[in-house]
Amino acid sequence: MFATHSPFAVGWGAGSLVIENIDFAGILLGGLSAGTVLFIVSVGLSITMGLMGFVNLAHGAFAMFGGYVIVLAMNRAHVGFAAALALGFLAAAALGAVLERLLYRRLYRAGELDQVLFTIGLIFIFIAATVIVVGPESQLLTLPQSLRGQLDLGFTHYRTYSVFLIVVGFLIVAGIWLAIERTRIGAQIRATVDNRRMAESLGINVDRLFTITFAFGSGMAAIGGGLGAEFLGLDPQYALKYLVYFLIVVSVGGLGSVVGVYCAALLLGVLDFVLKLYVPKGGTMFIYVLTILLLLWRPQGLFGRKET
Amino acid sequence: MTDISLETEGLGRHFGALTAVNGVDFKLAAGARHALIGPNGAGKTTFVNLLTGVLTPTRGRVLLAGRDITARAQAERVKLGIARTFQINRLFRGLSVLENVCISVAERVGAATSMFYPAGRRVDVIDESMDLLDTLKLGDAARHCVSELPYGRQRLVELAIAIGLRPRVLLLDEPAAGVPSAETHIILDAIERLPEQIAVLIIEHDMDVVFRFAKRVTVMVGGAVFAEGTPREIEANPHVREVYLGQAALSAAHG
Amino acid sequence: MSVALAPAGAAAAAARLAHPAARTLIRRHHLRWWEALPWAAAIGFYFAFPAYLAFGTELLITVLFALSLDLALGYAGIITLGHAAFFGAGAYAVGLLAFHGIWTEPITSLALAALVAAAIGFASGLVLLRTRGLTLLMLTICTMALLQEAANMAHDYTGGFDGLPNLPIAPVFGVFAFNPLYDNTQYLYALAVLLVSFLFVRTLVYSPFGQSLTGIRENLLRMHAVGAPVRWRLTVCYTISAALAGVAGGLWAQTNAYVNLSALDLDRAATVLIILILGGYGRLYGAFVGAVVYLALEHFLARVYPTAWQLGLGLLLVLIALFAHNGILGIGAMLWRRYGRGRAEA
Numbered sequence: 001m002f003a004t005h006s007p008f009a010v011g012w013g014a015g016s017l018v019i020e021n022i023d024f025a026g027i028l029l030g031g032l033s034a035g036t037v038l039f040i041v042s043v044g045l046s047i048t049m050g051l052m053g054f055v056n057l058a059h060g061a062f063a064m065f066g067g068y069v070i071v072l073a074m075n076r077a078h079v080g081f082a083a084a085l086a087l088g089f090l091a092a093a094a095l096g097a098v099l100e101r102l103l104y105r106r107l108y109r110a111g112e113l114d115q116v117l118f119t120i121g122l123i124f125i126f127i128a129a130t131v132i133v134v135g136p137e138s139q140l141l142t143l144p145q146s147l148r149g150q151l152d153l154g155f156t157h158y159r160t161y162s163v164f165l166i167v168v169g170f171l172i173v174a175g176i177w178l179a180i181e182r183t184r185i186g187a188q189i190r191a192t193v194d195n196r197r198m199a200e201s202l203g204i205n206v207d208r209l210f211t212i213t214f215a216f217g218s219g220m221a222a223i224g225g226g227l228g229a230e231f232l233g234l235d236p237q238y239a240l241k242y243l244v245y246f247l248i249v250v251s252v253g254g255l256g257s258v259v260g261v262y263c264a265a266l267l268l269g270v271l272d273f274v275l276k277l278y279v280p281k282g283g284t285m286f287i288y289v290l291t292i293l294l295l296l297w298r299p300q301g302l303f304g305r306k307e308t
Numbered sequence: 309m310t311d312i313s314l315e316t317e318g319l320g321r322h323f324g325a326l327t328a329v330n331g332v333d334f335k336l337a338a339g340a341r342h343a344l345i346g347p348n349g350a351g352k353t354t355f356v357n358l359l360t361g362v363l364t365p366t367r368g369r370v371l372l373a374g375r376d377i378t379a380r381a382q383a384e385r386v387k388l389g390i391a392r393t394f395q396i397n398r399l400f401r402g403l404s405v406l407e408n409v410c411i412s413v414a415e416r417v418g419a420a421t422s423m424f425y426p427a428g429r430r431v432d433v434i435d436e437s438m439d440l441l442d443t444l445k446l447g448d449a450a451r452h453c454v455s456e457l458p459y460g461r462q463r464l465v466e467l468a469i470a471i472g473l474r475p476r477v478l479l480l481d482e483p484a485a486g487v488p489s490a491e492t493h494i495i496l497d498a499i500e501r502l503p504e505q506i507a508v509l510i511i512e513h514d515m516d517v518v519f520r521f522a523k524r525v526t527v528m529v530g531g532a533v534f535a536e537g538t539p540r541e542i543e544a545n546p547h548v549r550e551v552y553l554g555q556a557a558l559s560a561a562h563g
Numbered sequence: 564m565s566v567a568l569a570p571a572g573a574a575a576a577a578a579r580l581a582h583p584a585a586r587t588l589i590r591r592h593h594l595r596w597w598e599a600l601p602w603a604a605a606i607g608f609y610f611a612f613p614a615y616l617a618f619g620t621e622l623l624i625t626v627l628f629a630l631s632l633d634l635a636l637g638y639a640g641i642i643t644l645g646h647a648a649f650f651g652a653g654a655y656a657v658g659l660l661a662f663h664g665i666w667t668e669p670i671t672s673l674a675l676a677a678l679v680a681a682a683i684g685f686a687s688g689l690v691l692l693r694t695r696g697l698t699l700l701m702l703t704i705c706t707m708a709l710l711q712e713a714a715n716m717a718h719d720y721t722g723g724f725d726g727l728p729n730l731p732i733a734p735v736f737g738v739f740a741f742n743p744l745y746d747n748t749q750y751l752y753a754l755a756v757l758l759v760s761f762l763f764v765r766t767l768v769y770s771p772f773g774q775s776l777t778g779i780r781e782n783l784l785r786m787h788a789v790g791a792p793v794r795w796r797l798t799v800c801y802t803i804s805a806a807l808a809g810v811a812g813g814l815w816a817q818t819n820a821y822v823n824l825s826a827l828d829l830d831r832a833a834t835v836l837i838i839l840i841l842g843g844y845g846r847l848y849g850a851f852v853g854a855v856v857y858l859a860l861e862h863f864l865a866r867v868y869p870t871a872w873q874l875g876l877g878l879l880l881v882l883i884a885l886f887a888h889n890g891i892l893g894i895g896a897m898l899w900r901r902y903g904r905g906r907a908e909a
Binding site for chain 3 (some may be wrong): 310360362382383384385386387391392394398399400401402404405406407410411412414415416419420421422423424425426427428430431432433435438439442447450451470471472473529
Binding site for chain 3 (some may be wrong): 113116120121122126128129131132244248281282285288289291296299300
């Protein structure tokens, strides 16, 4: 059924990190890298939810699927890290496009309840399929030699991989932001988020736009699943275990806002990291309280636009 | 007593830098048949939302029969006698036509808070709702699910829900909008037969409807009252023709 | 001519009330013969399967929990993924009182469980129900998670992750003791509580208040426009629903004689949602059908083929969402309308 342990009981796996010197910079970097992973997984969810208004609880399943493709490609077929990431992106994007065309599309106009039910069902199918095809055990990501070890940052030494993640995350948010602000398809996305009917009457092919963004979001989730396998682990329960975290990031950041999701993810990452270290018991409670207060204050999230 | 049922004094509302309604002084006489017209974006719907309490004004007052109701919430204003219909149908889509009206009537007679007896025992509510449907010629459709009706008759249910509240003031937001022209007469007949004591404010684009129905017309442009008078005066007013009919001609040309 | 205010003669009124639409409304709350079936089945089960009474008790409690959700979700349209918050609140209320030797009398304990859950439901409903959609979904999840963390942290009182085992529960009416080996008392006790709760919910649902909840579900904006105090009414409904979930949680704690954090799990909240939708929401008996089908399948399938169970359940949920918007009872009603029309009017 669901994960034997609830997503709340599972932490970030921050304990699995080797933290030599717990100084301010170290905590910040650790939190930022965890937050970056969260961002890469969630950004697609935010865009598609903002664009289509679809409560897609199964988004994490695409991250899991992509993560498996990436890790298995590396471990079993000995594909290189970068190539495996590309492969995972393409596989998840293709799967996302197919499912969007065949199934998701039928529920855009349905109520939230049907959407919730449908995507929970999808999660179960993904979990069961993963257990049947690959097995119930968790998968380990073997980092390439160049990303292992410590990096001298001048002011501190820190894990190369974490620094790599933070840089990649920044590049991704910058890239997506530029794409949305500067490209033709980005303009179409903005117009459609704004007012779907207007966008359609302007001749934007909304159907195609939905498929493309859904596929892209699924692909990004896959990259997040692969890059984050080291932090979050990778096992069949993945999609359920972190569901609440993905949802918190998206709702706090604001639907459809890439920058919002980035800020919310980094905030949550750092906060979680700090709390796990200093308040090992009850730290998560603080996160929930904060989320509740924030959503009561701004139901549309930090960077979300007010519903009219 | 005053013979003005609804009145606004310097009513204004802005959204950020955009001023949607700008200091409107407006009087709706008791039992009036009044039309509010104006080009798109003139602030008509915002004005209605200010009257019903969906929005709070940034300045000015709303008076109902001389009584200041500016601070009253939407639900309270309904109890005081202001009812409305919507530009786009807002019906209880999964329920029967009769149930749609019963919900409104039950709310008015104060039955809706009762938890411990069956709604079926409120025969008075059901009887009044049936009666209302009969007078609107909806009796035969009473048991149908409201979403199965043709759009014109759905608009009629929209009207019935508002009338079920027995309002003193009825605001009709484009009652014929979206109705195929073959069915508009159903709506117009119903509006013409509304009880005389209800003051009716109709917001309408269709000039035929306005001139057939209204005894008085207010023209809104850019969030302010541009002109007011009898339909004949308004029709003859060259400025109105310029602003309003000119725009209509323009949009007709662009099709 | 007057439309709404026409004085009606008695004969005219009688004619109006004889209209099929009016008759449907007037008779809607009448008991039907088949409504006795679930209860007859429950009593039959007691005699037919004495070895399965523990399972039966779990089933009855699940029905009650799903019924409480139906009130909020099926009737008022409050979409929540955090209903286990109230189940857990009730369970911990009973558990804490019993474990620390403060109060062990079962029926009053259940009343207290209802009260505690209702208080939490009222307080959270007052602030949460301003929001809709994803925000509301998130807020309900977070509230539940918050309670779970609190229960986890208050280790000294709640036993933390391990929970409170071996709760001493006094006999019902001072006579019928809960025997952990034979679930006869537990089963009948749960059945009685379910019956009372069901009658309460049934009355509520068919009352004018229940009709207005349906109105809120069907069109929130219109409900505002007919002058209904929507938020207040939602809060009242949410509070009652929470109280019932609290009773279900209290029953669960009493009949199992333990409480642990699983009472407050997302797992539990999602499962009860699935059960309700599987059976059909907004139609009272959906909770019964959903719980029976789900628990029976889980009981016999999940233990043997857990992966196949999960795969099958996933497929079922997807199919229901895509094609059968209102669960098993919804499909039944559709078939009835299509093939049983005419007879249905008799």
